[in-house]
Amino acid sequence: MHDTVTFWLSHAWLGTHVEPGVALDVADGRIAGVRTGVDAPPPGATVLRGLTLPGLANTHSHAFHRALRSTVQVGSGTFWTWRELMYQVSARLTPESYYDLARAVYAEMALAGITSVGEFHYLHHAPGGAPYSNPNAMGEALIAAADAAGIRITLLDTAYLAAGFGQGAGQYQQPDQHQLRFSDTTAEAWAERASLLKGTGHTLIGAAVHSVRAVPAGQLATVAAWAEERQAPLHVHLSEQVAENEACQAAHGCSPTRLLADHGVLGARTTGVHNTHLSAADIALLGASATGTCMCPTTERDLADGIGPAVALQRAGSPLSLGSDSHAVIDLFEEARAMELNERLRTQTRGHWTAAALLRAATVDGHAALGRPDAGTLEPGALADFTTVALDSVRTAGPAPRLAAEAAVFAASAADVRHTVVAGRHIVRDGQHALVEDVPAALASAISALHG
Ligand SMILES: [Zn+2]
Numbered sequence: 001m002h003d004t005v006t007f008w009l010s011h012a013w014l015g016t017h018v019e020p021g022v023a024l025d026v027a028d029g030r031i032a033g034v035r036t037g038v039d040a041p042p043p044g045a046t047v048l049r050g051l052t053l054p055g056l057a058n059t060h061s062h063a064f065h066r067a068l069r070s071t072v073q074v075g076s077g078t079f080w081t082w083r084e085l086m087y088q089v090s091a092r093l094t095p096e097s098y099y100d101l102a103r104a105v106y107a108e109m110a111l112a113g114i115t116s117v118g119e120f121h122y123l124h125h126a127p128g129g130a131p132y133s134n135p136n137a138m139g140e141a142l143i144a145a146a147d148a149a150g151i152r153i154t155l156l157d158t159a160y161l162a163a164g165f166g167q168g169a170g171q172y173q174q175p176d177q178h179q180l181r182f183s184d185t186t187a188e189a190w191a192e193r194a195s196l197l198k199g200t201g202h203t204l205i206g207a208a209v210h211s212v213r214a215v216p217a218g219q220l221a222t223v224a225a226w227a228e229e230r231q232a233p234l235h236v237h238l239s240e241q242v243a244e245n246e247a248c249q250a251a252h253g254c255s256p257t258r259l260l261a262d263h264g265v266l267g268a269r270t271t272g273v274h275n276t277h278l279s280a281a282d283i284a285l286l287g288a289s290a291t292g293t294c295m296c297p298t299t300e301r302d303l304a305d306g307i308g309p310a311v312a313l314q315r316a317g318s319p320l321s322l323g324s325d326s327h328a329v330i331d332l333f334e335e336a337r338a339m340e341l342n343e344r345l346r347t348q349t350r351g352h353w354t355a356a357a358l359l360r361a362a363t364v365d366g367h368a369a370l371g372r373p374d375a376g377t378l379e380p381g382a383l384a385d386f387t388t389v390a391l392d393s394v395r396t397a398g399p400a401p402r403l404a405a406e407a408a409v410f411a412a413s414a415a416d417v418r419h420t421v422v423a424g425r426h427i428v429r430d431g432q433h434a435l436v437e438d439v440p441a442a443l444a445s446a447i448s449a450l451h452g
Contacts, residue, residue: 004032005424008041009052011391011404012378015364016356018051018404026384029201029423033380046426048388048419051404053359054376055115055385055422056332057366059294060235060273060323062120063102063142064093067447069327072302079241079303086326087178090123092450095132098123099141101450104442105327106149107433112330112414113387115151115422118294118323118370120208120235120273122158122182124193129180135193143203150420150427150435151202152385154370156235157194158208159187159215159223165251172216179214187215187222194226202423204371206233209265211240212248212256220263227269233371235294236265238272240305245277257282266291271321271369274300276308283309287316292369295361296325297338307342311352321366331414332362355409387428388419 004027012022014034023042025033041047067089072082093101102119109117119142125131134140139155146153160182162172175183184190197205207227209215215223227234239245239256248256257278260266266285271292278286286293293313300306303326314320322335336358343352353361364376375383389408390396393416396407408416420428433439 003027006042006045007421008038008045008047009388010047010049011051011401013051013053013359013405014378018402020401022052022378024378024384024386026424029384031378031380031382031384034378050388050390050392050418051408052378052386052388052419053113053408054363054378054382055387055420056113056362057116057118057321057370057376058109058114058324058330058332059118059271059321059366059369060120060296060325061117062326063105063145064090064098064123065325066105066108066327066443067101067450071451079305082303089450090181091127091178093123095137095141097446097449098138099145100442101446102142102145103148103436104439104446105330106146106151106153107436107439107442108330110149110151110420110427111417111431111433111439112332113389113417113420114330114332115385115387115420116154116367116370116372116375117146117151118154118156118206118233118235119146120156120158122160122208122210124184125181127181129175129183136197139197147202148435150422150425152372152422153202154204154206154233154372155197156206156208156233157197158182158210159184159190159219160210161185161187161190161219162214162216164213165247169251170216170218182210187219191222191226204232205230206235206371208234209236211237211244212259213244217252217259217263220260220265224264231269233369234265234270236260236270236272238275239277239282240274240300242277255279255282257285261285261289273323273325274305274308275313275318276300276306278309278313283312283316286313286318290317290319292321292365293318294321294323294369295335295339296323297335297342298328298331299325301338301342302326302328307346310339311343319365319368320361321369322362333409333412333414336362336409355405358409359405384421384424386421387417390416390418
């Protein structure tokens with residue numbers, strides 16, 4: 001016999017519509033029952049006023065990039081000049097300081113309604129490239145940080161072996177001084193280290209190929225096989241930059257997408273991150289293989305990457321998810337609406353995705369991309385992960401309750417999140433994090449420690 005707890009939701013998003021008066025029964029971390037037409041809170045129920053959504057999935061994160069917020073908004077440049085600043089911060093991180101930073105960042109995510117993060121993790125080794133005595137000290141610091149912040153993590157342990165394509169056929173450049181921390185030298189060595197990582201209830205272990213620049217083509221299949229053996233998610237940065245496409249074309253005579261397809265990287269457990277500069281043939285390859293697309297619109301616009309063909313990708317068969325990536329902001333509502341609004345600017349037409357479709361990317365399809373097909377809905381049997389958005393804030397007040405999803409997606413911000421529940425545990429209550437007492441102070445101290 002297990003205890004059942006009940007949450008009463010003034011309004012719930014049930015995937016297609018807003019339902020007023022819903023009681024969610026939760027047992028063993030899962031939704032045990034969904035009762036509609038419950039006009040008043042049952043005795044003993046926890047009351048969640050606002051629009052309760054399934055927990056949001058942040059499908060693409062590099063936690064340490066949070067330390068760059070604002071620092072990188074000074075001056076001009078490109079993705080490549082931004083990357084130099086990012087390397088400077090990465091050089092200072094230790095397992096201890098990374099834990100402090102990531103715990104605060106993941107707490108910021110919980111406050112934004114995010115219940116699960118996909119951490120694309122490549123900062124594996126000590127400065128200079130020597131492994132720590134525990135070779136997964138950095139990855140385990142991230143897992144512990146998510147646990148301390150109360151959210152789920154899919155640690156996408158990333159193979160990052162080279163600095164870029166080299167001059168001759170099949171040649172790659174050695175990692176530079178910053179990238180030595182990222183490199184396991186070979187995909188076999190990467191697989192050996194990644195195999196030591198352990199998943200638990202709140203933690204899943206997945207794999208990532210940093211990019212076709214950073215993993216030699218002849219070693220891609222090793223990473224793909226590792227993920228296949230475990231039926232684990234496999235993520236890859238794909239065609240974020242035109243320069244990557246040009247270098248790949250020069251080195252291999254094909255696009256990055258084609259190269260990944262030829263080495264067995266694409267498939268339904270794979271997610272391409274960004275997928276920005278694609279040809280029609282690339283889109284067809286991604287769609288036909290059911291490879292997912294993680295759009296990171298706030299980062300893509302911040303880095304002046306371009307606007308990816310998300311409409312065409314989805315139409316071709318690529319499910320969409322959303323990530324805050326560099327954490328220029330951490331706000332999945334902003335990511336969702338930015339995907340739609342970018343497309344409006346590009347096409348001069350409106351309404352490419354409904355609020356329901358954008359919420360699907362932010363919830364059920366995002367969780368699936370992180371290896372959790374049992375999350376992202378308010379249905380019996382699903383993980384009891386949900387978040388409540390205020391409908392009485394200055395941003396969201398006014399619209400009729402039946403338009404609450406439109407208010408959430410097109411007007412709310414992360415600051416409107418009132419509650420976040422993970423596995424039935426109330427992590428954020430009335431806008432306050434229950435486990436990390438002062439999240440802004442935790443962010444400030446972790447970040448100032450890195451900037452010295
Ligand atoms: Zn990224």
